[in-house]
Amino acid sequence: MTTEKDTCDGHNPNPDAVEIVRSKTCSRQIMEDVAATFKILGEPVRISILHALSINTLCVCDLAELLNMSHSSISHQLRILRTARMVRFEKQGRKALYRLDDDHVETIIQTALAHLTEDGCTTDRRNK
Amino acid sequence: MTTEKDTCDGHNPNPDAVEIVRSKTCSRQIMEDVAATFKILGEPVRISILHALSINTLCVCDLAELLNMSHSSISHQLRILRTARMVRFEKQGRKALYRLDDDHVETIIQTALAHLTEDGCTTDRRNK
DNA sequence: TGTATATATGATCATGTGCTCATATGTTAA
């Protein structure tokens, strides 16, 4: 077995490792899509919004209060989440009641929370 | 005038929703940690590196070839992944053999791939 | 020893992006 040997570009006689990996990796497009999803989740404000909405529906105003941020910032971020189809809203009077719109994303966040806190967040109710 | 309140306290008929959610959300610190992890995964190059390393150990040179990027870029990104303790490396001669160093991250990526491709990537071997 | 290889890293630059401000739209109440 020489799969873990030299496998560099032109200088190397057996770039097997690269070819083996290449044959098993997902397409570039898929990786970019997954990265795009993670990128959206990679902002404290946005993942906090999603986390909050996984507990209850909330309006812009509530989210601004909860996260101690301006209505404008929350609204801008909600727009990004809406565009990504991660949340949807329903008008109620002059308010906009937001809720999650993607089970997959919720699962991913739960998985991440569970793994990174080693015991999940369900039993971990500490507040800021 | 005290109408300068950015929050909804005064106008919201039931700020209970906010309190209920607040009592059930993870700490701000945890959310920031999770966001930081997602942020690292939110770059095509980095998640592609991690995805590739989940299949086999590879050196900088191999990754550069595989992802069609400069050695410098790969090395810079690997440094970020090393700092985040997502990968580790082992010197073999003049090469640096990289491998994953975090099972949690691998699980998160697998979860994301499975959910976002609706059937996982194990059977999806398309290349770029 | 000298040279090519392999990787690491600081500096620079260009781009991306989040926040704020100002403003617009729409809703409810007086």
Place this chain on the structure above:
DNA sequence: TTAACATATGAGCACATGATCATATATACA
């Protein structure tokens, strides 16, 4: 209607960050 409320959004700015270039370090080989 007018006024206050709730949200949306474009513009501008400040900051973060990824890619490139130049350079440094270290190893292998002739």
